[in-house]
Amino acid sequence: MAQAAFAPEPTPQHTExxxxxxxxxxxxxxARAALDLLPENNGPRVEVLRGCVVVTPSPDFDRRTVLRELGYLLRQAVRRVDLWLYHEVNVVSGDDLFIPDIAVLKVPGGGRTTMDVAHAVLLGEIVSLGDRRKGVIDRPREYAAVGVPFFLRVDLRNRVPTIALFELSDGxxxxxxAAAAGSTFAMREPFEFSIDPAELLDEEEPAEGEG
Known part of the structure; x- marks a missing residue:
């Protein structure tokens, strides 16, 4: 993860x-400057926090697999209670721009480029070895500070998925x-959902010497 911060000066003119x-x-x-001046992309994630651009590389195969599987199952659960689920979308809080792995929203995002954080019911992050601080410390603190009611974390340490749900209380x-692979994770709020976290990962591991 790389950060870049600059002293305020007049904004240059750009065409594309x-x-x-x-x-x-x-x-x-x-957030507005990033959305106006930087192109949409399917590669590195580009967020804005406290005046800094934060660039995160594309996720590894395990994170993509969890996002695919968990997203599919969660979507069915949230639609039963008239909520909406999206992956890696622009969530704006003032001048900050978050791109959570999972966003459960009160309103649909059709036709939008961004969603105000006030519409977020739950934001979720998938934590892997390279970004543990972000998913375990930074994002929960940042989401709590802007009043997101629920936070969901999937931790992939040692390829043993663990899911944990948190509710905002007194800031x-x-x-x-919470549950680890081999047991049942069950939640009732803000919607009912249950799963064995082991179901989220493809089983094969690379043979020795393979990338």
Missing amino acids: PSFDTLSRYRSAWT EYRPLA
């Missing part, structure tokens, strides 16, 4: 969104439910 802007832009970054997240 480009990642070259990251090296030329001299103002403090905002901090308190654990509601």
Whole structure:
């Protein structure tokens, strides 16, 4: 994960969104500036926090697998209670731009580029070895600070998936439910859902010497 912060100066004029802007832009970054000046992409995740651009590489195969499997199952659960689920979408909180792995929203996102964080019921992160601080410390703290009612974390340490659900209480997240692979994770709020976390990963591991 890389960060870049710059002293405020007049915003330069650009015609086409480009990642070259990251090296030329001299103002403090905002969500609006990033959305206007940087191109949409299917590669690195580009977020904005406290005036800094945060660039995260594309996720590994395990994280993509969990996102696919969990997203499919969660979507069915949230639609039963008239909520909406999306993967890796733009969630804006003031000048900050979050791109959570999972976003459960009160309203549909059809036709939108961004969603205000006030519409978020639950935000979720999939934690792997390379970004443990982000998923375990930083994002829960940031989501709690802006009032997101629930936080879901899937931890892939040692390829043994663990799911934990937290509810916001007095400005901090308190654990509601948790389970590791081989047991049942069950939640009742903000919607009912249950799963054995072991179901989220493809079983094969690379043979010795393979990438």
